[in-house]
Each structure stands twice: as C-alpha cells, then as structure tokens.
Amino acid sequence: MTHQHSAQPQAGSHDHMFLGQNHARNERRTWMVIALTTVMMIAEIAAGTVYGSMALVADGWHMSTHAAAMLIVALAYLYARKHARNPRFTFGTGKFGDLAAFASAVVLALIALLIAWESFVRLANPVPINFPQAISIAAVGLAVNLLSAWLLRDDHAHHGDHHHDHAHAHAHDNNLQAAYIHVLADALTSVLAIGALVTASLYGWVWLDPAIGIVGALVIANWSFALIRRAGGVLLDYVPSSEDLPEEIRSVIEREGDLITDLHVWQLGPGHHGAIVSLVSDHPKAPSSYRAKLSHIHDLSHVTVEVEHKAA
Structure with a gap:
C-alpha cells in the first residue's frame, strides 16, 4: 500500500515515503x-x-x-x-x-x-x-x-x-x-x-x-x-520540457500579486514531486496558506515555502 504524502502535512505526521503507486x-x-x-x-x-x-x-x-x-x-x-x-x-x-x-x-x-x-x-x-x-x-x-x-x-x-x-x-x-x-x-x-x-x-x-x-x-x-x-x-533533477509543474505552481501562487523569486521542482519517486518555493508579498500569509493553495496538485507530494515581505 503506497502512502501518498500530503502537500499540506499535519503536524507530527510528516514523512518522506515516495514510492510509486504500484x-x-x-x-x-x-x-x-x-x-x-x-x-x-x-x-x-x-x-x-x-x-x-x-x-x-x-x-x-x-x-x-x-x-x-x-x-x-x-x-x-x-x-x-x-x-x-x-x-x-x-x-x-x-x-x-x-x-x-x-x-x-x-x-x-x-x-x-x-x-x-x-x-x-x-x-x-x-x-x-x-x-x-x-x-x-x-x-x-x-x-x-x-x-x-x-x-x-x-x-x-x-x-x-x-x-x-x-x-x-x-x-x-x-x-x-x-x-x-x-x-x-x-x-x-x-x-x-x-x-x-x-x-x-x-x-x-x-x-x-x-x-x-x-x-x-x-x-x-x-x-x-x-x-x-x-x-x-x-x-540529476532535470525538469523535462513536457513537465508543466513549475508553470502550474507559478499560476496558482502568483494570482493575487504574490511573486515567486525562486522555485525548485524535482522528482522524488514515480508520481511524486517536491518543490521549494520562495516568494515575496505585500501581504504575506503563513506558509501553510500557500501549501493549501497547492494541495490540489496530485503529483506535488512535498512542498517547502519561504515567504518574505516585499520591500517598499
């Protein structure tokens, strides 16, 4: 039975089991x-x-x-x-x-x-x-x-x-x-x-x-x-041209004026991807809020978010 890691993990339940579905x-x-x-x-x-x-x-x-x-x-x-x-x-x-x-x-x-x-x-x-x-x-x-x-x-x-x-x-x-x-x-x-x-x-x-x-x-x-x-x-963590996860993450996060300054996406296992998202915002929210926005993306199994206040 494959464990699917949530893009928004609950406290205390965070693990790194990224085996393929089958x-x-x-x-x-x-x-x-x-x-x-x-x-x-x-x-x-x-x-x-x-x-x-x-x-x-x-x-x-x-x-x-x-x-x-x-x-x-x-x-x-x-x-x-x-x-x-x-x-x-x-x-x-x-x-x-x-x-x-x-x-x-x-x-x-x-x-x-x-x-x-x-x-x-x-x-x-x-x-x-x-x-x-x-x-x-x-x-x-x-x-x-x-x-x-x-x-x-x-x-x-x-x-x-x-x-x-x-x-x-x-x-x-x-x-x-x-x-x-x-x-x-x-x-x-x-x-x-x-x-x-x-x-x-x-x-x-x-x-x-x-x-x-x-x-x-x-x-x-x-x-x-x-x-x-x-x-x-x-x-080698290469992202092929057919992979649209980076663009999809940007489209989800940058809808409300937040700006991604650094983004890393890589494969963790079959059907599992990780992402590190660094962003700046005029009205920064908690990292969990941004992980919640990305939680509908099935392939995204592990997300780390870093948020900074946009300089005036």
Whole structure:
C-alpha cells in the first residue's frame, strides 16, 4: 500500500515515503519474470549441453544477462521498500528505481554491443545453421518474452477522484520500464531471428541471420540510450520540457500579486514531486496558506515555502 504524502502535512505526521503507486505489484511481477527467465535459461543450457547444441547454450546464456539485469530491478524495489521510512534518506527512497533503471539501461547497451559484435563475427566467418532447431528455440524464447512483457506492462493507472491528474511520462516507473525493455529487446531479437532464419532456410541466405542481428542491436541500443536519458534526468533533477509543474505552481501562487523569486521542482519517486518555493508579498500569509493553495496538485507530494515581505 503506497502512502501518498500530503502537500499540506499535519503536524507530527510528516514523512518522506515516495514510492510509486504500484510499487508492491511491480516488485512481485518482476520476481515472477526473473523466475520464469531463470527456469527457461537453465532448461536451454541443460538441453543444449545434453544434445550438443551451441545455439541452445548460447541462447541460454543470453537469457542469463537479462535475468541479471532484472535482478537489479527487483533488488531496487526490495531495498526502496525496506528503507522507505529510513530518516537517513532525506527525501525517501523513491529514486532507487531510477538508479536501477540507469544501471539496467547500461547493461542493455552492453548486450546490444555483444549482439552486434557476434553478428559481425558471423558475417565474416559464417557457420552452418541447424534451421529447424534454431527456429524452434527462437519461437519458445518469443513465447516466454511475450508472457514476461504482459506481466511487466505498465497500466499507467491513476485515481479518478483527483482534481488534477498529470498523465505525463514522469509519472511512469522507470524501474519497471527498464525490466519491460529488457524482455521487449529479447522478444525483438526472437522475432527478427525467426524471420531471418525462415528466409535464410528458404533461399540459402546464411548472411541474413547476422545482418538482421545488427539491425536488432541498433534498435536495442536506441531503447537503452532513451532509458539512460530519462532515468539520468531524474537522478540529476532535470525538469523535462513536457513537465508543466513549475508553470502550474507559478499560476496558482502568483494570482493575487504574490511573486515567486525562486522555485525548485524535482522528482522524488514515480508520481511524486517536491518543490521549494520562495516568494515575496505585500501581504504575506503563513506558509501553510500557500501549501493549501497547492494541495490540489496530485503529483506535488512535498512542498517547502519561504515567504518574505516585499520591500517598499
């Protein structure tokens, strides 16, 4: 159960628990996908060793890299939940997911490089392919990845009774997105492999399989860099151009002649933002009055207000 911190906290009830709305559900599903991937990985490596299939063994070890990356995701969920009320984390543990997403995206970029390298090696030194076996492996891998992707889908659920509801990407869970992109990348490589293998078996184009591998690596690299930018932006308190919270805070506070002189807005966790507002006023009110004005903004979970009398 996620605790939503009020923009106008009551005395004595102030805490910094800024976990995402579906934190527990996402953590549970990530562990399920890790279990599914691990079982498939062990089965492929064991079968490949017993039947002497390098394709099976290679695919099994490939799946192990994604399982390791998803372990980063799951452990981040676990750690963030265990330490959610630890006062040493000044603004809570909501950003652990973004830290894990950044690390997972780097792993994904390395996987893309490995796929590209292996594809170039295969282009230079073609190896005979057992087409029926390779196609069946790719098909089973695709089925596992599609099931995993379904488990890791982001419902983008929002409560319907809020006066204001941001539906921007910043409310998404980057940690869940990292796990989702890993299984999607695996699914993409399976789809491309099936297409390339079927075509190569029909026309004898052995070069097509590694060539398509390079295309897949480029797509995966593009996904990983997008995730690195998004998660890195959160870690560095970058406010994207799509984020309208600063403008909204200004429009609420400056309606009655009060003037904001300094404003800082940053993400505390999925769907949670903090703000420090410094303002001057001819008729200054208590900080709680300004927090009350901002309390209808759902994404704004922690507000600090500083008020000074405007100089004559």
